[in-house]
Amino acid sequence: MNIQSLTEAGLRRTILDTSRQMLVTDGFNQLSMRKIAGEVGCSATSIYLYFDNKDALLHALIDEGFEMIYSLIRVKVKTDASAADQFQEICREFINFGLNNPEYYKIMFLIDPGNISRLPAEKFRKARRPVVMMIETLTEGRESGYFNIKDPELTAHVIWSSLHGAVTAILTNRMDVKIDQNLFIDLVINHAMRAITAEALVTDIKI
Amino acid sequence: MNIQSLTEAGLRRTILDTSRQMLVTDGFNQLSMRKIAGEVGCSATSIYLYFDNKDALLHALIDEGFEMIYSLIRVKVKTDASAADQFQEICREFINFGLNNPEYYKIMFLIDPGNISRLPAEKFRKARRPVVMMIETLTEGRESGYFNIKDPELTAHVIWSSLHGAVTAILTNRMDVKIDQNLFIDLVINHAMRAITAEALVTDIKI
DNA sequence: TTAATCTGCTTAACACTGTTAAGTAATGCA
DNA sequence: TGCATTACTTAACAGTGTTAAGCAGATTAA
Numbered sequence: 245m246n247i248q249s250l251t252e253a254g255l256r257r258t259i260l261d262t263s264r265q266m267l268v269t270d271g272f273n274q275l276s277m278r279k280i281a282g283e284v285g286c287s288a289t290s291i292y293l294y295f296d297n298k299d300a301l302l303h304a305l306i307d308e309g310f311e312m313i314y315s316l317i318r319v320k321v322k323t324d325a326s327a328a329d330q331f332q333e334i335c336r337e338f339i340n341f342g343l344n345n346p347e348y349y350k351i352m353f354l355i356d357p358g359n360i361s362r363l364p365a366e367k368f369r370k371a372r373r374p375v376v377m378m379i380e381t382l383t384e385g386r387e388s389g390y391f392n393i394k395d396p397e398l399t400a401h402v403i404w405s406s407l408h409g410a411v412t413a414i415l416t417n418r419m420d421v422k423i424d425q426n427l428f429i430d431l432v433i434n435h436a437m438r439a440i441t442a443e444a445l446v447t448d449i450k451i
Numbered sequence: 452m453n454i455q456s457l458t459e460a461g462l463r464r465t466i467l468d469t470s471r472q473m474l475v476t477d478g479f480n481q482l483s484m485r486k487i488a489g490e491v492g493c494s495a496t497s498i499y500l501y502f503d504n505k506d507a508l509l510h511a512l513i514d515e516g517f518e519m520i521y522s523l524i525r526v527k528v529k530t531d532a533s534a535a536d537q538f539q540e541i542c543r544e545f546i547n548f549g550l551n552n553p554e555y556y557k558i559m560f561l562i563d564p565g566n567i568s569r570l571p572a573e574k575f576r577k578a579r580r581p582v583v584m585m586i587e588t589l590t591e592g593r594e595s596g597y598f599n600i601k602d603p604e605l606t607a608h609v610i611w612s613s614l615h616g617a618v619t620a621i622l623t624n625r626m627d628v629k630i631d632q633n634l635f636i637d638l639v640i641n642h643a644m645r646a647i648t649a650e651a652l653v654t655d656i657k658i
Numbered sequence: 659t660t661a662a663t664c665t666g667c668t669t670a671a672c673a674c675t676g677t678t679a680a681g682t683a684a685t686g687c688a
Numbered sequence: 689t690g691c692a693t694t695a696c697t698t699a700a701c702a703g704t705g706t707t708a709a710g711c712a713g714a715t716t717a718a
Contacts, residue, residue, distance in 0.1 A: 255666085273565045277705060287668055289706080298705065350563060357623050358480045372627075401630050402617070402638045409616020410609070416564050420579075423608050431609045439642035462695085484676060494697055496677080505676065 256294035258284055260304060267305060267347050272355075275302075299361045302351055306363065309348040310371045313341045317374050327385030328437070334378050335407055335433045342411035349415060353408060375400055382440065391440045403436050463501040465491055467511060474512060474554050479562075506568045509558055513570065516555040517578045520548045524581055534592030535644070541585050542614055542640045549618035556622060560615060582611055589647070598647045610643050 253261075262284045267275055277298060281288040295301040317337045321330050342349040352371075363371060378400040385391035393399045410432040413419050419428065460468075469491045474482055484505060488495040502508040524544045528537050549556040559578075570578060585607040592598035600606045617639040620626050626635070 271565055273563060276703080278703085289669085290667060292706075293666070353623075353625070354561075354563060356480060356557060356561060357625075358478055362624070395634075397627075398630060398634060398638055401620070401627065401635060402642055405616040405620040405639070406613035406642070407616065408620060409612040409614065412619065413608070413612040413615060416560075417569070418560070418564075420604075420608065423605060427602075427605060428608060431605055432612070435609055435613070435642070435646035438646045483674085485674085496698085497696060499677075500695075 255284075255286060255290065259286075259291055259294060259301070263301060264305060264308065267351070268345075272347050272350050302360060303363060303367060305348070306352050307367050307370065309345070309352045310367070310373070312345070312348065313338070313352075314370070314373045314377075316341055317377060321377070321381075327381050327388060327390055328441075330381045331378070331385060331391075331440075332433055332437065334374070334381060335403070335436055336429075338374065338404075338407050339411055339429055339432070342415060346415050349411060354412060354415070375404055378404065385440075393440050399440060403440070406432065406436060462491070462493060462497065466493075466498055466501060466508070470508060471512060471515065474558070475552075479554050479557050509567060510570060510574060512555070513559050514574050514577065516552070516559045517574070517580070519552070519555065520545070520559075521577070521580045521584075523548055524584060528584070528588075534588050534595060534597055535648070537588045538585070538592060538598075538647075539640055539644065541581070541588060542610070542643055543636075545581065545611075545614050546618055546636055546639070549622060553622050556618060561619060561622070582607055585611065592647075600647050606647060610647070613639065613643060 259280065263275065263280050266280060266283060277288045277291055280301075281291060284290075291301065295304070317334055320333050320337045322333075323330075325333070342353075362368070379396050382391055382393060382396035382400055386393055386396060410429065414425060414428075419425070466487065470482065470487050473487060473490060484495045484498055487508075488498060491497075498508065502511070524541055527540050527544045529540075530537075532540070549560075569575075586603050589598055589600060589603035589607055593600055593603060617636065621632060621635075626632070
């Protein structure tokens with residue numbers, strides 16, 4: 245007996261939808277092929293008809309995550325705003341995404357790469373788009389003399405890694421309970437700004 | 452037949468030594484109870500005679516890691532040096548530890564806490580010692596007027612998370628190949644310095 | 659209309675994983 | 689000599705990702 249009749253949307257779609265929901269509600273480490281299959285109402289091996297393996301299924305979800313974060317940032321970042329405002333908005337939106345979508349964030353940035361194969365090239369390119377956006381903002385801010393940085397690409401990576409560290413620290417519960425999370429985030433972004441802003445202009449920061 | 456005769460050092464010790472070596476050479480995700488047992492020359496269940504479960508064994512290794520990183524930092528940081536030098540030395544030593552001991556770093560900072568139980572209280576205290584050291588250095592530098600920071604503890608956490616993000620980015624291979632690793636690290640530390648020594652009254656910046 | 663093929667899914671199985679229950683050989687002690 | 693303890697073992701359970709083989713129904717070809 246086949247179950248096609250039950251899933252007019254197509255089994256592949258159902259598997260992906262179910263996986264997404266299970267990821268968000270039960271967390272990444274509860275996501276097993278058999279559990280997904282159980283929820284979907286098909287056999288575990290059926291998943292392999294539509295995804296090469298668990299990594300491929302995960303990559304599909306990761307891809308969704310990068311789609312989400314990119315569109316979130318793109319919406320928030322107003323191109324007519326100053327480079328400084330854009331920069332802070334990118335930072336804040338990245339952090340917000342991590343805190344609002346912890347399980348997505350985990351599979352996107354936190355999985356030990358020893359446990360999952362690397363993203364295929366075209367998905368990797370997608371994953372890079374937010375960084376590219378920050379590079380552009382930094383370049384713009386440097387040209388207008390607001391940012392005092394040498395290499396926008398290198399700087400973007402440094403900033404990005406610091407944001408990632410902040411989100412990770414919170415998500416993995418490695419933050420001291422005494423630390424106020426909002427103050428922490430504010431200071432993370434504040435540090436980023438201080439690090440890239442030309443000294444002469446630091447006192448002029450208006451937000 | 453028991454194997455005690457083969458392991459005059461004691462089985463617990465042998466298990467720990469073997470696990471450490473396997474962690475370093477084969478990586479964390481290759482570390483299984485049966486593989487450890489196979490290498491040691493005992494049965495997998497024997498490990499449970501000396502460790503409650505795999506987490507407990509891992510916690511023992513994690514503890515060793517924190518012992519290592521603390522002693523490394525303590526040796527490097529000369530108490531007669533300036534707070535600025537001490538601070539940079541702490542940063543650099545933390546990053547170096549991560550890059551030189553990637554598998555230790557992974558189990559200490561990178562494992563999804565959903566996959567491993569939290570450190571017991573006394574081990575958590577040990578794990579915090581390097582952060583405490585940074586807090587002290589920041590406090591010292593602030594008192595001597597060199598660091599322009601409001602809350603040394605909060606600042607230490609922000610700096611720490613940025614270092615963690617940098618190490619993580621490198622270890623998880625999420626760094627662009629175009630980025631020079633040494634330049635990256637230098638800039639990470641440079642940013643940290645700029646963030647805490649900037650001229651501006653950053654405490655006045657409202658975000 | 660019947661036979662062959664194809665499609666979409668299934669069951670069974672393999673090789674792993676952490677972990678527990680039960681059993682066994684050697685030792686020390688009464 | 690007999691009992692208890694110590695230090696370990698084997699067997700098993702429930703779970704994991706994954707593959708091979710099979711099966712029922714639809715489609716196509718003769």
